[in-house]
Amino acid sequence: QSALTQPASVSGSPGQSITISCTGTSSDVGGYNYVSWYQQHPGKAPKLMIYDVNDRPSGVSDRFSASKSGNTASLTISGLQAEDEADYYCGSYTSSSTRFVFGTGTKVTVL
Amino acid sequence: EVQLLESGGDLVQPGGSLRLSCAASRFTFGSYAMSWVRQAPGKGLEWVSVISGGGSNTYYADSVKGRFTISRDNSKNTLYLQMNSLRAEDTAVYYCAKDPTGTTRSFDSWGQGTLVTVSS
Numbered sequence: 762q763s764a765l766t767q768p769a770s771v772s773g774s775p776g777q778s779i780t781i782s783c784t785g786t787s788s789d790v791g792g793y794n795y796v797s798w799y800q801q802h803p804g805k806a807p808k809l810m811i812y813d814v815n816d817r818p819s820g821v822s823d824r825f826s827a828s829k830s831g832n833t834a835s836l837t838i839s840g841l842q843a844e845d846e847a848d849y850y851c852g853s854y855t856s857s858s859t860r861f862v863f864g865t866g867t868k869v870t871v872l
Numbered sequence: 873e874v875q876l877l878e879s880g881g882d883l884v885q886p887g888g889s890l891r892l893s894c895a896a897s898r899f900t901f902g903s904y905a906m907s908w909v910r911q912a913p914g915k916g917l918e919w920v921s922v923i924s925g926g927g928s929n930t931y932y933a934d935s936v937k938g939r940f941t942i943s944r945d946n947s948k949n950t951l952y953l954q955m956n957s958l959r960a961e962d963t964a965v966y967y968c969a970k971d972p973t974g975t976t977r978s979f980d981s982w983g984q985g986t987l988v989t990v991s992s
Contacts, residue, residue, distance in 0.1 A: 762934065764916070797978035799917070806967055806985060807909075807917065812978035850917050852978065859919070860931040860976045861907070866916040 762857045765790060765864035767850070772870040773841045781867045783834040783851030789862055791832035795854035798827055798836045802847045810849075811836060838869070846871045874899050874981040876968050881986030888958050888990070894951040894968030894983055902926070902946035905971040907979060908953050910964035910988075920966070921953065922976050931976070936962075958990045 766784040773779040783790065783798075790796055794814045799807040809818055811827040814834065824839045834853075838845055851864035880892040894906070908920040921932045921942040930942050941954040951968050965987050969979035 764918075793977075795975070795977040799979075801917075806982040807979075808982070809978060809980045812972075812980070818980060848916075852917075852919070854975065854977050858931065859933050860922055861919040863909075863917040863919055 762855060762859045762862050765851055765853060765862055767864040767867045769865075770868045770870065772872055773838075774872045775841055775843065777841050778837060778839045779841060779869065781836045781838075781849055781851075781869070783836070783853075783864045785832050785834075785853055785855075785862070787832060788857060789853040789855040790829065790834050790851075792856060793854050794829070796827070796829055796834040797852045798825075799850045799852065800845075800847050801850065807850065841871055843871050845869060874970060876970065876981060876983035878966060878968055878983040878986035881966065881988045883989045883991065884958055885992050886959060886990055889954070889956045890958065890988060892953040892955070892966055892968075892986060892988070894953075896949045896951065896968075896970075899970070899981075901944075901949040905974045905976065906944065906951045907969045907971055907976065908942060908951075909967045909969050909979070909982075910962075911967070911985075912961070912964040915964075918964075922971065923951070925974060955988070958988075960990050962988060963990045964988060 798811040965985040
């Protein structure tokens with residue numbers, strides 16, 4: 762099972778919006794509405810930001826939104842803030858025997 | 873608030889074994905599937921294994937299948953990962969994570985991680 766494909770880095774200025782893509786296959790991203798997104802600051806554990814494609818856990822800012830089209834999922838951060846600078850990973854249930862796969866990760870830089 | 877506390881990470885020689893533990897509290901442990909996720913130094917997240925709430929169903933990443941065994945003791949609210957035949961590429965921070973749905977769709981709570989270093 763190969764990792765889902767994400768851009769290595771994305772950057773934006775404070776207040777701008779950025780979008781991170783996550784490309785998989787019909788066995789994972791495209792086949793199920795089970796895509797999740799995680800934020801990870803350096804030296805910290807990951808934090809769930811989005812689950813089931815576009816649902817936000819309680820306490821996560823509504824500046825974070827997500828969607829899916831075909832085999833590609835996307836995370837959008839609106840009104841970019843300095844605290845959003847972190848690594849972001851997508852993840853998906855997969856019908857393969859391994860059951861779950863993460864994306865390659867994207868480093869978000871706030872200019 | 874859910875608490876997950878990993879332990880057992882250490883320096884081990886290639887070919888050696890290690891058992892990690894994850895102590896859970898502040899939620900009904902036996903009602904939730906649990907996973908192990910690892911992160912090699914400077915690298916991305918890699919899902920390792922999942923076990924169902926009752927412990928009867930387990931799945932593994934291809935990279936650890938046949939070498940690692942996930943288990944749990946619901947009477948002790950503890951998750952385990954037995955790691956055998958360790959390789960240098962198993963060097964990573966190992967996180968335990970709670971699966972809120974039991975279908976390996978997402979992970980809503982994570983521990984702080986424990987470092988495993990495989991080196992001679």
